[in-house]
Amino acid sequence: MSQTHADYRLSQLDQLEAESIHIFREVAAEFEKPVLMFSGGKDSIVMLRLAEKAFYPAKIPFPVLQVDTGYDFPEVLETRDNWVQRLGVRMIVASVEQAIADKVVVDDGKTSRNRLQIGTLLHAIEEEGFTAAFGGGRRDEEKARAKERVYSHRDDFGQWDPKNQRPELWSLYNGRIHGGEHMRIFPLSNWTELDIWHYLAQEQVEIPSIYFSHQRRVFQRDGMWLSESEFNPTKGNETVEERTVRFRTVGDLTLTGCVESEADTIERIIEEVAIATVTERGATRGDDRFSEAAMEDRKKEGYF
Amino acid sequence: MASNTETTEPTLEDLGVGQMDLLRFATAGSVDDGKSTLIGRLLLDSKAIFSDQLEAVEATSQSKGYDYTDLALLTDGLRSEREQGITIDVAYRYFATPRRKFIIADTPGHVQYTRNMVTGASTADLGLVLVDARQGLTEQSRRHAVILSLLRVPHMVLAVNKMDLVDYDQAVYDRISREFTAFATKLSIPDLEIIPISALKGDNVVTRSEHMPWYQGSSLMHHLENVHVASDRDLIDARLPVQYVVRPKSDEFHDYRGYAGQLAGGVLKPGDEVVVLPSGMTSKIAGIDLFDREITEAYPPMSVTVRLEDDVDVSRGDMIARVNNAPQASQDIDAMVCWMTNEPLHPRQKLAIKHTTRTGRALVKDIQYRLDINTLHRDQETKELGLNEIGRVQLRTTVPLLCDSYSKNRTTGSFILIDEATGVTVGGGMII
Numbered sequence: 090m091s092q093t094h095a096d097y098r099l100s101q102l103d104q105l106e107a108e109s110i111h112i113f114r115e116v117a118a119e120f121e122k123p124v125l126m127f128s129g130g131k132d133s134i135v136m137l138r139l140a141e142k143a144f145y146p147a148k149i150p151f152p153v154l155q156v157d158t159g160y161d162f163p164e165v166l167e168t169r170d171n172w173v174q175r176l177g178v179r180m181i182v183a184s185v186e187q188a189i190a191d192k193v194v195v196d197d198g199k200t201s202r203n204r205l206q207i208g209t210l211l212h213a214i215e216e217e218g219f220t221a222a223f224g225g226g227r228r229d230e231e232k233a234r235a236k237e238r239v240y241s242h243r244d245d246f247g248q249w250d251p252k253n254q255r256p257e258l259w260s261l262y263n264g265r266i267h268g269g270e271h272m273r274i275f276p277l278s279n280w281t282e283l284d285i286w287h288y289l290a291q292e293q294v295e296i297p298s299i300y301f302s303h304q305r306r307v308f309q310r311d312g313m314w315l316s317e318s319e320f321n322p323t324k325g326n327e328t329v330e331e332r333t334v335r336f337r338t339v340g341d342l343t344l345t346g347c348v349e350s351e352a353d354t355i356e357r358i359i360e361e362v363a364i365a366t367v368t369e370r371g372a373t374r375g376d377d378r379f380s381e382a383a384m385e386d387r388k389k390e391g392y393f
Numbered sequence: 394m395a396s397n398t399e400t401t402e403p404t405l406e407d408l409g410v411g412q413m414d415l416l417r418f419a420t421a422g423s424v425d426d427g428k429s430t431l432i433g434r435l436l437l438d439s440k441a442i443f444s445d446q447l448e449a450v451e452a453t454s455q456s457k458g459y460d461y462t463d464l465a466l467l468t469d470g471l472r473s474e475r476e477q478g479i480t481i482d483v484a485y486r487y488f489a490t491p492r493r494k495f496i497i498a499d500t501p502g503h504v505q506y507t508r509n510m511v512t513g514a515s516t517a518d519l520g521l522v523l524v525d526a527r528q529g530l531t532e533q534s535r536r537h538a539v540i541l542s543l544l545r546v547p548h549m550v551l552a553v554n555k556m557d558l559v560d561y562d563q564a565v566y567d568r569i570s571r572e573f574t575a576f577a578t579k580l581s582i583p584d585l586e587i588i589p590i591s592a593l594k595g596d597n598v599v600t601r602s603e604h605m606p607w608y609q610g611s612s613l614m615h616h617l618e619n620v621h622v623a624s625d626r627d628l629i630d631a632r633l634p635v636q637y638v639v640r641p642k643s644d645e646f647h648d649y650r651g652y653a654g655q656l657a658g659g660v661l662k663p664g665d666e667v668v669v670l671p672s673g674m675t676s677k678i679a680g681i682d683l684f685d686r687e688i689t690e691a692y693p694p695m696s697v698t699v700r701l702e703d704d705v706d707v708s709r710g711d712m713i714a715r716v717n718n719a720p721q722a723s724q725d726i727d728a729m730v731c732w733m734t735n736e737p738l739h740p741r742q743k744l745a746i747k748h749t750t751r752t753g754r755a756l757v758k759d760i761q762y763r764l765d766i767n768t769l770h771r772d773q774e775t776k777e778l779g780l781n782e783i784g785r786v787q788l789r790t791t792v793p794l795l796c797d798s799y800s801k802n803r804t805t806g807s808f809i810l811i812d813e814a815t816g817v818t819v820g821g822g823m824i825i
Contacts, residue, residue: 097660097692098623101415101494110696111655114636118709118750142684143696146649147641228485235484254482256508256733258515258821260655261747261809265816279496281487287410359408 102287106139109276111260112239113143113223116274117150119264120221123274124181126210127153129161129169130339131296132225132277135285137172138294139276140223152179154222156210158202159186160320160341168297183213202341211247214271221264221272229281240264241273249273283362290355302335302353313346409491416622419498419517419546421510421537426523427554431592432486432499435614438599439488483513493618502533507766507781508733510540511821515807517541518622519548526559526589529569532767535576539766542580543729543783543823545803547625549577550586552613557591561604579769581800584620588613626693630797631659631667632720632805633691633713634749639698651682651698652707657749657804658797659715661691661699669705670712670795671722676703693804710751712795712805720805722793726755728822729764729799730786732778734812738786738820739777746790748808753792755810761785786822799823 099107116123125140127133140149155169173180185205189196194208214222228235238257243249255263266272277285289296306317308327315321317329321343334347335358352358406412420428437447486497498513500506514520520541524534534551541549551573559565566589577585588597589608596602599614611619639651661667665678679700681691691697699713707713714720732738738757746755762771763784771785778784799806810820 097626097628097690098414099692099695100411101413102411104415104694107655107694107696111636114653114696115750118637143653144637144639145682145684145698146643146646147639148643229487235486236482251482255818256512256821257818258512258809259804259807260516261807263747263809263811263816263818265745265811267816279485279487281489281494283489284494287408290405290408290410354402356403356405356408359410360403363408 123221129165418519419513514544632657745811
């Protein structure tokens with residue numbers, strides 16, 4: 090043979106892509122009613138891109154579900170709509186506002202929208218009878234996630250039991266569930282934040298503009314820069330000023346902080362991520378800061 | 394847009410996009426071997442640990458009254474583990490150097506967690522076993538080597554740790570090396586490297602140690618970066634387990650019919666004559682699609698969609714292979730099985746089985762022996778397998794499995810067993 094093994098090398102990004110596409114196809118083949126949880130953030134955009142590739146030239150054979158906190162960034166919703174329209178995929182919006190009105194969840198004024206998403210999401214999954222829900226979670230994000238399976242089992246109450254996880258060997262995924270249970274599927278388990286950016290750079294697909302450096306009116310709270318917004322009134326001596334910032338994650342805008350940055354292209358973002366010294370969650374997500382086990386607790390309740 | 398006159402825009406190539414390759418490795422060992430310290434050091438030195446993670450660990454160490462930063466806290470993820478101070482599950486860690494990205498499957502070393510180690514080793518290219526230089530080889534380190542060998546992990550590193558505590562003595566290293574090399578001849582370890590290190594002091598972890606001039610080999614990091622894994626893939630025996638049939642039924646792609654799957658072996662090209670199993674129908678490859686692009690060759694581990702020239706019946710669970718080189722289709726399976734649940738496995742038991750993209754049921758016909766993974770002794774007296782035990786099992790399946798031996802192909806040679814009542818994965822099997 091004239092060709093050697095070196096000619097058949099696949100870059101790590103291509104390997105991750107192949108592994109994730111394999112997962113998407115397994116789920117589409119084995120589950121009755123899958124759904125893709127789509128926030129419009131960079132990880133869920135990568136997810137949608139992978140799903141697009143997995144089934145091309147056919148359309149993605151499942152709908153996308155967005156949990157609308159009511160406090161989402163308009164730029165993110167715009168990108169979400171563009172993607173959904175381009176792919177011709179059905180979108181279901183589960184609204185936290187609606188869930189509050191329907192008394193599915195209780196807004197006591199103290200609970201964050203992020204936490205209210207849990208009940209809203211679980212209600213939507215139950216209502217529609219979804220048996221598998223794709224999430225964009227990555228194991229590099231946080232310690233509790235580092236041990237979560239690609240196929241992560243949820244009981245009748247949507248809860249995760251970290252001590253009772255199924256062994257996951259080779260690339261043989263076990264999708265057996267009983268009625269009322271569902272599976273969370275994490276095709277990006279082995280991706281890191283840097284991989285996500287490398288992939289977005291390689292694919293050149295649309296992402297929300299707020300990931301790039303821009304001028305924004307912000308104020309400081311708990312050491313984070315938060316966006317000025319009608320949903321987020323300033324308190325006490327918090328003062329609004331204009332800064333050059335970008336967002337590293339896009340969640341509930343009352344909790345998601347931005348960082349000062351001049352990175353206005355994906356290339357510059359990659360440079361910045363490569364030398365960042367604080368994890369994206371630690372830097373900009375108020376909801377993960379309260380305790381070292383914050384994520385584990387929310388996951389057990391049924392968080393993404 | 395900010396103006397940046399003095400800095401030039403980096404290119405994607407400069408930034409390493411699409412340039413790195415991948416190494417998956419499994420580590421085994423207990424806290425005493427210094428495994429967590431070693432992983433903590435690899436992560437720290439490759440800057441994969443962020444300041445907020447380090448601060449959280451420093452704060453926890455302080456509140457526990459330690460006078461040092463316990464790097465093990467970085468890897469003990471679940472609250473119950475932190476409380477007990479042990480690692481009870483497989484944790485995945487990530488770091489990268491400019492050449493390579495690394496995925497670590499970090500597994501606990503104790504015998505009661507054998508199933509976790511089997512899980513971590515199942516996807517690993519390399520296994521890293523730690524021994525304490527003061528104690529030499531223990532039952533535990535031998536067991537780790539046996540599991541890596543059973544799981545056919547192609548590369549192994551034995552890290553002789555805590556060399557600083559034996560005065561960096563070459564004689565200690567030589568003795569452990571000799572003993573382990575002799576033991577390894579009984580196993581299947583195609584590539585073995587034995588590296589003297591001190592995870593705590595950093596000797597031979599990232600850079601070569603000045604304390605051990607007698608050691609001529611590379612540092613652990615250098616070895617991990619350079620170990621040659623590309624040739625571990627089988628490029629001869631073409632195997633495409635069909636996952637999903639792509640049928641757009643749109644105006645643009647009205648007649649499109651593609652068979653999607655991830656290459657498990659070999660190279661497929663348009664024009665190749667292929668056989669579809671189990672039907673045995675033959676056809677030619679009309680084209681291979683990678684998203685919207687037609688490609689000229691597909692090889693593992695690519696996920697592709699293959700189109701055939703003839704309108705043959707192909708569905709999920711089928712396998713596309715070459716006419717003169719196909720896997721065997723068999724309902725009688727001999728395999729080494731690692732049992733993963735409390736209720737023991739016994740003859741006549743019925744289970745669900747998943748092999749590549751095929752699912753069926755399996756009946757346990759016989760348990761031929763239980764392997765003592767400490768001594769390699771084959772115990773033929775016991776007719777059951779308990780939790781964390783490994784043994785040779787004969788199965789009869791309801792559907793033929795399109796399989797190779799595990800030693801030939803880790804994908805077409807492996808399966809999982811599922812309890813039909815609970816739906817839980819209860820065993821992992823390697824076909825002999």
